[in-house]
Amino acid sequence: xxxxxxxxxxxxxxxxxxxxxxxxxxxxxxxxxxxxxxxxxxxxxxxxxxxxxxxxxxxxxxxxxxxxxxxxxxxxxxxxxxxxxxxxxxxxxxxxxxxxxxxxxxxxxxxxxxxxxxxxxxxxxxxxxxxxxxxxxxxxxxxxxxxxxxxxxxxxxxxxxxxxxxxxxxxxxxxxxxxxxxxxxxxxxxxxxxxxxxxxxxxxxxxxxxxxxxxxxxxxxxxxxxxxxxxxxxxxxxxxxxxxxxxxxxxxxxxxxxxxxxxxxxxxxxxxxxxxx
Numbered sequence: 113x114x115x116x117x118x119x120x121x122x123x124x125x126x127x128x129x130x131x132x133x134x135x136x137x138x139x140x141x142x143x144x145x146x147x148x149x150x151x152x153x154x155x156x157x158x159x160x161x162x163x164x165x166x167x168x169x170x171x172x173x174x175x176x177x178x179x180x181x182x183x184x185x186x187x188x189x190x191x192x193x194x195x196x197x198x199x200x201x202x203x204x205x206x207x208x209x210x211x212x213x214x215x216x217x218x219x220x221x222x223x224x225x226x227x228x229x230x231x232x233x234x235x236x237x238x239x240x241x242x243x244x245x246x247x248x249x250x251x252x253x254x255x256x257x258x259x260x261x262x263x264x265x266x267x268x269x270x271x272x273x274x275x276x277x278x279x280x281x282x283x284x285x286x287x288x289x290x291x292x293x294x295x296x297x298x299x300x301x302x303x304x305x306x307x308x309x310x311x312x313x314x315x316x317x318x319x320x321x322x323x324x325x326x327x328x329x330x331x332x333x334x335x336x337x338x339x340x341x342x343x344x345x346x347x348x349x350x351x352x353x354x355x356x357x358x359x360x361x362x363x364x365x366x367x368x369x370x371x372x373x374x375x376x377x378x379x380x381x382x383x384x385x386x387x388x389x
Contacts (some may be wrong), residue, residue, distance in 0.1 A: 115146040116362055119222055122342035124231065127183035127196065128172050129162045132336040133260065135171035141341065141355045142178050144363060149340070149344075150179070150187050151217065153314045153332055154194020154231025183210030183276075190217050193316060200362035218308065222223025223348030225309040225328065230303070232315030232331075235298045260337070296331075300324040307355035312342060320353045 127133045129244040157165075183189040189211045193200040216230040241281030267275060295316055303311040319333025319340035330350050333340030339356045353362075 115144050118145065118147045119344040119346050120149040120151065121147040122151045122229070122312055122330075123156075123335070124194070124332045124334040125155040125317055125336065126152075127158040127161070127334075127336050128168040128175065129157055129158045129168060130320075131167045131258070131335070132155060133172075134335050135169060135175060135353055137177050137339045137355055137371050138335050139178070140169055140359065141339075142175065142182075144359070147187060147343075148177065149219065150182060151219065151229055151312070152189065152191040152211075153229060153312065154192055154233070155196040155314060156194075157197045157200075158192065159197050159199055163370040172291075177271055179211070180209050183378075188212070190214055190229075192229055192231055195233035195236075208247055219312065221344055221348035221350070222346055225348065227310045227312050227328070227330070228306055228308045229312045231312035232295070232299060234302045234317065235302065236294060296324060299328040300303075300329050303327045303329070321350050321352055321353075 123138075125136060128135070161167075179189060191200070191211050191213045192215070193204075200213060201215060203213045216228065219227045219229050221227060224341070264275065265350050267273070273297050299311050299313055303309075304325075304327055310330065312330045313330065314332050314334065316331065316336040317330055319335055319338055319342070321328070321330045321342070321360065323329070328350070332342035333352065341355065342350060342352045343353050344350050
C-alpha cells in the first residue's frame, strides 16, 4: 500500500517522555506518510520532564525507529531543537544516524519561497527570561493534559472520537489568546528582518497557516492536543493536516486513486490482447 506522499512534513511539540504525548496517533501518521524532507521542529523529546522521571512506552521506540528508517532510506531529516529538548542545541551542526541537528534551517518550497524554520521559544519572553515561571506553567499545563487523558478515555468508552479538552480551555483563556497573537506578530517581524518569505515554527501548540502582512506564517501545532502536521505538496503549497480528523478520508482517497491509476493499464493490456498488430 502506497503511503501519502508530501514534499515536506513539519512536526513539532511531540513531547515524547510524557504521558500527554499521543504516540499511537503519531506512529499511525508516520507509517502512512512519506516525504522528501522531514523537519522535527523542537520539543520532540521532553527533557524537562525526563529529569524528574519519564514515561516511555513501547510505541515511543517504534516512533524513533521509524524516523531513523526514514533518514536511512532517502528522507532528509532535520531536527531543530526547542526549549524542552534544548540540550540537543549543543549538538547543532552534527549528524546522528542520518538526522541532521540544526539550530535553525532555511527551507525552500517547490515554488521558491524561502521559509525560516525554528522552534519559536526564542521569542517567548517567559521562557527566555523567567525560566522558573515557565516550569511552573508547564506543571499546570501537565495537570490539564492528565485531565484531557481521563476525559478522552471516557469518550472512547462511550464511542465518541478524540477531543482536546486542554486545547479547548487554553484557546478560550483571554491571556493565552493575547499571548498567541503577540507571539505571531513577533515571529513575523523576525521573518521580515531576516528577509525571508515566511517562517515555520511550533512552540505555542496552535497550528495555522496564514499571511501576516507580506509574511507567510506557519505553525505545525503539536502531538499532545491537536495531532497536527504542516505539510507541503509538490506545488509548494503549505497546509495543516489534522490527522485524527482527516486520516480516514485521506487514506480512502489514496485507495480510490490507486485503483483508478491501475485500471487504464489493465484496459491497455486488454486492447493489446484483442487487437493484435
